[in-house]
Amino acid sequence: MSDFKRRIASLFSNASFESALINSYESLRYFSGFKGLGGAFLILSRDGTSKMFVTELEAPDAKEAVYDQLVVVEKTKKFQEEIEKALKSYGERGQIGLEDGSITLSMYEEIKPYVNSWVGISKKISQLRSVKDDDEISLIRNAVKIAEESFLQIKDEIKPGATENHVAAELEKAMKEAGAEGIAFPTIVASGERAANPHAVSTDKKIRDGEVVVVDFGAKYKGYDSDLTRTVFVGDVGDTMRSAFDAVFDTQQTCFKALSLGAKLSDVANLAIKNLAKYKLDKYYTHSLGHGIGLEVHESPYLSTSSQDLLKEGQTFTIEPGVYIEGVGGIRIEDDFLSTKQGVTRLSSLPAKL
């Protein structure tokens, strides 16, 4: 059982708001364990009590979640009315926190008449969620393990003649059979010149001898995501890609070693650019260095040059430098890490070169 009470108490600590309307999938799971995809509302209160609202369809999922009171409403229209009533009544106690990062403008327009005074709480929730407790770390460890074992299981499928889609399908199947509740994101398998697009999904293109194959993949385990990338050489990929690989690997190691509790993450992001510049490859590096992983596959903290984050104890995150050369190919190496009192440790254990 996750420590929902402690999480709710942290939300209200030093807060100006007296209650909070929770509606995003991740926050519902974080504060109550609710896993339904169909949507629900959870009202949290400074006194520690919580009240969940769902329609009939989500009642089975709601019954597996944790809260003080459940309101099951028959129809969508009544659902809206119940929320409005609750907002009005909680509003009398003071300011209401709204998930401004997930409430849409049209939803806001609908509830506005019932909300006297509100404050956005998405940033605070994302800060809270960026520091993981032991339960969460253990789930993320499992998500990493599932992804790694699955990759090892299917890596021989990465060969001339196999399509990118085939490799992605085999890998996703392996993760699911290994106990993942799903994939953390659509698997990227980008071969040859396609590897120069860091966001390429998989296609029915066949892998050819002499190509690099970037495989970016992750498993979702009980809500928590892993996120890994390996770049596989199929035959002789040529000097440009070979040197790029070494430069990217060196950059990942350099950034890893530079990290310690309290580190400015923008400094580490800048270090990656500086290190790639040693190899004259910095201009081929177009994305940020890494990001937190948890209930979302991209979350706080952010390892980017514009990040304001300092590394705290209990954060789980990726380090994933890359080099992308149009018309040639691309290299990315991504591992998952955890910051502890004793320093930063690598959660993933796949060798960089496979």
Add this chain to the structure above:
Amino acid sequence: MSDFKRRIASLFSNASFESALINSYESLRYFSGFKGLGGAFLILSRDGTSKMFVTELEAPDAKEAVYDQLVVVEKTKKFQEEIEKALKSYGERGQIGLEDGSITLSMYEEIKPYVNSWVGISKKISQLRSVKDDDEISLIRNAVKIAEESFLQIKDEIKPGATENHVAAELEKAMKEAGAEGIAFPTIVASGERAANPHAVSTDKKIRDGEVVVVDFGAKYKGYDSDLTRTVFVGDVGDTMRSAFDAVFDTQQTCFKALSLGAKLSDVANLAIKNLAKYKLDKYYTHSLGHGIGLEVHESPYLSTSSQDLLKEGQTFTIEPGVYIEGVGGIRIEDDFLSTKQGVTRLSSLPAKL
């Protein structure tokens, strides 16, 4: 090539706004063909011109999309500034349309100072998108075909001893290998008593002899979704489930036959309840009758008792009655349909009983 110009013209037909800020994944794809997951902004204008804003990372995806002008911005911060500048300048021409169903409250707070006068356009876009052109219908037909062929290919895996996760993994792999760019949604495989939860995902529970297995699945093909459900009998499932199956099948057929252009979709939704009542099973039917399918797997039109929609020509949608009995099991049969001048036709061709 999809007819983006015509779609943009339809958006501005009878509209009070002079320009529109497009930011949702589906709308970007609908109006420009942009497939990037990382986000972009597209400003459409009544004069037919369009301008796309992306960061460097999305530049490769943007280059495959269709618009008049592309602005590639180096960093996220400058991106925000570019959008603000554009909103200010377009705002001088008159009201701006905002995707109020996808813009978040925090994003709205950020752009608010730069928007003089706005109007929500999500409902209008969803109405436009609910009527498919020939290109879209052909993509949906393909998405249906991939899902059906994949199901037939793996259906022998649905047997005693196989886990739900195994069946889901095999089915998802088959769809991907058959050319799907992904799954339309996480596959539901719910066996035995678990089938009584219409929203159950798959678990590592083993399928046992005498159980019903509800399999709800769909493929995404070039952005467009199919959505099908079959309930498979594993051995002798007993009288309750057998009669429920017949009642659900009869209800689906009855609703299908009752549909014609101009039909009130709430009437058809009520007909489903009435028909299940003949079998005294209406109280076990907890969700709505169906929904449109397209770039989203749930979209307009809606076949529910509170729907305001009338059936128009060129709409693609599901009919999916179900019966869910706690402690026993559940039945759902879902097919995909298309409304044409000649009447409603079934896009899917899998037999109901497999």
